Amino acid sequence: MTPLPRPRLLAAALALAVGSACAGDADATRDLDAELAALAAPPGLDDGGLTNVSADLDAVLERGAIFGACDRWDAGERDRETTLLCGKWMFFYGTFRGAGPPQVLLEMLGRELPASVGHGWSGVGQIPDPYHDGLPLGWAPSYDAARPGGEPAPIAAMTCAGCHFAQLPDGRYAVGAPNTRFDYGRQLLTLSLLPRLLTGEPASAHAPEAVAEVQPVLDELGDDTRQRLLAALVPILQAGVTPPGATDPDVERAQAGWRPGTLDTFMAPLQPDDGVDIPTRIMALWEIATDEELAAHGMPHAMLGWAGGSAGVAEFVDFFVTWFGDREAWPPERQAPLVAFVRSLRRPTPPAPADQAEVERGKALFVDSGCLGCHGGPRGGSTRAYGFDEIGTDDALARFMDPDGDGVPCCGLDAGGGGQLTRGVKSPRLVGLWAQPRLLHDGAVDGLDGLFCVTTARPTVTAAGYGDGGHLDLCERFSPGEKAALIAFLETL
Ligand code: HEC
Ligand code: HEC
Numbered sequence: 090m091t092p093l094p095r096p097r098l099l100a101a102a103l104a105l106a107v108g109s110a111c112a113g114d115a116d117a118t119r120d121l122d123a124e125l126a127a128l129a130a131p132p133g134l135d136d137g138g139l140t141n142v143s144a145d146l147d148a149v150l151e152r153g154a155i156f157g158a159c160d161r162w163d164a165g166e167r168d169r170e171t172t173l174l175c176g177k178w179m180f181f182y183g184t185f186r187g188a189g190p191p192q193v194l195l196e197m198l199g200r201e202l203p204a205s206v207g208h209g210w211s212g213v214g215q216i217p218d219p220y221h222d223g224l225p226l227g228w229a230p231s232y233d234a235a236r237p238g239g240e241p242a243p244i245a246a247m248t249c250a251g252c253h254f255a256q257l258p259d260g261r262y263a264v265g266a267p268n269t270r271f272d273y274g275r276q277l278l279t280l281s282l283l284p285r286l287l288t289g290e291p292a293s294a295h296a297p298e299a300v301a302e303v304q305p306v307l308d309e310l311g312d313d314t315r316q317r318l319l320a321a322l323v324p325i326l327q328a329g330v331t332p333p334g335a336t337d338p339d340v341e342r343a344q345a346g347w348r349p350g351t352l353d354t355f356m357a358p359l360q361p362d363d364g365v366d367i368p369t370r371i372m373a374l375w376e377i378a379t380d381e382e383l384a385a386h387g388m389p390h391a392m393l394g395w396a397g398g399s400a401g402v403a404e405f406v407d408f409f410v411t412w413f414g415d416r417e418a419w420p421p422e423r424q425a426p427l428v429a430f431v432r433s434l435r436r437p438t439p440p441a442p443a444d445q446a447e448v449e450r451g452k453a454l455f456v457d458s459g460c461l462g463c464h465g466g467p468r469g470g471s472t473r474a475y476g477f478d479e480i481g482t483d484d485a486l487a488r489f490m491d492p493d494g495d496g497v498p499c500c501g502l503d504a505g506g507g508g509q510l511t512r513g514v515k516s517p518r519l520v521g522l523w524a525q526p527r528l529l530h531d532g533a534v535d536g537l538d539g540l541f542c543v544t545t546a547r548p549t550v551t552a553a554g555y556g557d558g559g560h561l562d563l564c565e566r567f568s569p570g571e572k573a574a575l576i577a578f579l580e581t582l
């Protein structure tokens with residue numbers, strides 16, 4: 090271990106003086122668990138007995154008990170279980186009357202193109218909805234668009250589960266897990282470009298990279314499906330329900346370039362659009378800090394989002410509803426069950442470690458190496474946002490919501506759900522890392538092995554917004570044995 094550039098020098102020096110000769114034999118006088126107390130789950134977290142992690146998908150959907158829970162909640166049943174069941178329904182099916190493509194487009198593609206789209210959109214990494222053939226969990230019927238002189242056209246929109254529900258490496262389904270298999274860029278392009286190409290727009294009007302993403306779908310469409318799809322879509326499109334999506338080739342090119350699990354929400358076709366391509370990784374939602382913890386750690390608020398500027402889950406949900414839904418129909422009072430549900434999510438239990446002694450060595454190293462200096466907040470998150478130079482990580486995020494860097498949020502954004510500008514990056518909570526194949530805010534690094542450069546050196550990517558050069562100290566400071574110990578420890582969180 091080379092000299093430490095950062096805090097906790099004293100603790101590290103003491104540890105060396107005490108004698109690390111026999112690292113496996115941790116000093117009996119030290120209470121590592123007390124030093125690492127911030128990594129523990131918040132005391133008293135009450136998940137209402139719901140099943141949020143299971144190999145049985147129907148168990149995670151409470152065997153249908155989430156349906157109707159919000160009717161009961163609206164009718165005044167406000168006990169914890171009903172509230173959380175309603176919040177869970179909102180997580181999976183709540184669109185808040187958000188906009189999106191015609192439902193029939195999602196359904197037909199999700200039923201009839203097993204190779205390119207996959208059943209229930211499993212081909213882009215989503216999980217088919219057992220209660221709605223053709224749709225994945227994460228897309229739900231939203232509202233009926235009025236069609237002058239025709240049948241109403243049902244519109245589908247995305248819900249929280251579209252990005253924050255995933256299958257873990259061990260096969261269990263987990264609510265709150267970032268779906269890093271989800272190729273949002275390809276799905277968006279399929280839903281926006283395909284109808285345009287089918288109804289006669291020339292491919293040359295679009296970015297070649299984007300057309301290439303959609304080509305397998307075009308190739309798989311047989312004549313029959315193509316005719317039926319057109320027959321279903323054309324009257325809807327003629328009635329003025331436009332396919333959502335970008336027509337700007339630069340935006341299309343960016344979407345085609347996003348890795349699965351990373352996306353830029355502040356980009357056309359969605360509003361707000363801050364005009365810069367800053368794809369970030371979908372985050373885990375487990376064990377967000379409680380108010381007591383925020384006070385104990387002197388944090389201004391829950392510091393949500395990678396920039397850490399968003400105040401809390403309630404603000405986050407209200408932001409989502411305000412920008413993507415119908416806030417008049419869904420004021421904060423009616424959002425409350427979803428907020429309570431998200432705050433009730435716990436990390437999935439990690440697999441049992443192969444070598445407990447190695448985990449103990451990693452634990453001691455984590456403390457002695459000064460990691461807690463920045464990862465000492467609730468669940469190992471940071472208590473402030475760091476400058477990009479402090480951590481050597483890709484700095485495109487500095488322009489998040491403020492493309493011209495004048496310190497004023499752009500495009501109609503203000504403090505609150507979108508959040509304050511921090512011009513920095515926080516460390517996320519370090520729980521469930523064993524289940525996350527993609528790391529750092531831009532998702533550019535593959536797993537803990539990649540982060541510690543166990544098999545390959547970094548950086549390999551330097552393109553702005555996509556760089557994998559962050560936290561290189563983890564590659565440089567430690568011996569192979571120390572890296573293995575740190576990784577073994579981190580995988581137990
Ligand atoms: C299209 C994908 C997508 C959907 C849908 C989505 N999110 Fe997210 N979520 C993200 C991404 C990406 C981030 C990281 C944002 C950033 O760059 O700061 C994130 C971050 C978050 C965070 C911050 C977590 C933390 O620890 O800082 C919360 C909370 C959150 N989302 C909740 C929700 C809720 C609740 C919903 C449904 C109302 C939702 N999200 C819908 C992609 C999505
Ligand atoms: C100077 C502050 C600082 C120190 C010291 C520090 N970290 Fe970090 N760490 C961060 C920040 C900030 C991020 C987020 C960077 C990003 O996403 O680009 C991060 C990210 C991480 C991640 C990836 C989390 C994820 O989900 O992507 C891991 C794992 C990690 N740090 C482990 C460690 C370990 C182990 C140590 C001690 C050897 C350590 N860190 C020391 C600030 C720090």
